[in-house]
Amino acid sequence: MVKSHFPIDLGVLAAVNQLIPPKSTILELGSGEGTNLLAQQYSVYSVEDDIDWVGYCAESTYIHCPLVEIDYKGSTTSWYDADILAKSLPEDYQLILVDGPSGKSGRSGLLANISLFRYDVPIILDDTIRSDEANIARELAFLLNRPLYTFWNFSIISPVILTNLQISKIQHAALDVLSKEEDKYLLSYFSRCDRTTDFGLSYYHNVIAEEQRLQTELISLKLSKNRLDAIEKSYSLMVGKFLTAPFRLFSLLFKGRG
Numbered sequence: 001m002v003k004s005h006f007p008i009d010l011g012v013l014a015a016v017n018q019l020i021p022p023k024s025t026i027l028e029l030g031s032g033e034g035t036n037l038l039a040q041q042y043s044v045y046s047v048e049d050d051i052d053w054v055g056y057c058a059e060s061t062y063i064h065c066p067l068v069e070i071d072y073k074g075s076t077t078s079w080y081d082a083d084i085l086a087k088s089l090p091e092d093y094q095l096i097l098v099d100g101p102s103g104k105s106g107r108s109g110l111l112a113n114i115s116l117f118r119y120d121v122p123i124i125l126d127d128t129i130r131s132d133e134a135n136i137a138r139e140l141a142f143l144l145n146r147p148l149y150t151f152w153n154f155s156i157i158s159p160v161i162l163t164n165l166q167i168s169k170i171q172h173a174a175l176d177v178l179s180k181e182e183d184k185y186l187l188s189y190f191s192r193c194d195r196t197t198d199f200g201l202s203y204y205h206n207v208i209a210e211e212q213r214l215q216t217e218l219i220s221l222k223l224s225k226n227r228l229d230a231i232e233k234s235y236s237l238m239v240g241k242f243l244t245a246p247f248r249l250f251s252l253l254f255k256g257r258g
């Protein structure tokens with residue numbers, strides 16, 4: 001059976017998991033089977049143009065938004081009706097997932113309408129394996145003055161610098177998906193698919209283990225410091241210092257004479 005590339009894959013899901021905590025709210029452009037995956041862990045709003053896909057995921061809140069023709073850079077393209085979005089988008093969400101409209105309609109309308117969305121949340125752009133989507137991601141990162149993290153088939157624009165641990169976990173999941181893709185599919189996007197280096201999954205696995213060890217160490221150091229601070233401020237230490245002050249003074253005087 002041929003694998004469908006319409007729904008988000010486990011690489012994109014790993015990115016979501018690394019960028020926001022469970023139960024956060026996601027604003028998704030373009031819904032499908034992947035919406036069910038997201039809705040298991042998050043609260044989801046789905047902007048969907050195709051009435052046949054509106055309501056596909058019972059747990060998501062749908063915003064039905066048909067496509068309209070718009071002018072972008074002197075040519076006509078189609079994108080979600082911005083008037084409907086302006087009235088219907090939720091105010092509060094912690095991540096934007098751009099996976100619609102379908103590749104056939106094009107997604108460049110996002111660049112013309114970015115002011116409709118929050119800028120202070122991470123944006124995941126799926127399908128940046130395609131040149132059009134990759135160019136949109138590049139330009140959006142430029143417009144927002146934000147770093148662009150590109151994995152083999154999706155990209156992230158983040159308002160903050162991602163940590164080694166986050167990047168390693170996302171790359172590990174993305175490579176895991178890539179290692180199972182068929183050459184025929186990859187060759188429709190890349191000029192060759194014989195690899196220059198291996199997948200390096202064990203490398204990322206080691207980075208993840210080391211980062212987690214460092215984080216545990218840091219937490220235990222912080223706990224020890226908190227304990228020391230508490231002792232430093234404790235009433236019994238103050239009383240002890242007060243009671244032993246004359247002895248400490250004498251010992252200082254004797255040291256001075258010696």
Ligand SMILES: C[S@@+](CC[C@H](N)C(=O)[O-])C[C@H]1O[C@@H](n2cnc3c(N)ncnc32)[C@H](O)[C@@H]1O
Nearest residue numbers: 006007008030031032033034035050099100102
């Ligand atoms: C790339 S899909 C969005 C997929 C969605 N984010 C997911 O993870 O399942 C873009 C658009 O194609 C349509 N669509 C969704 N799933 C589809 C499928 N399995 N086959 C054909 N069209 C689909 C919907 O109209 C959707 O807005």
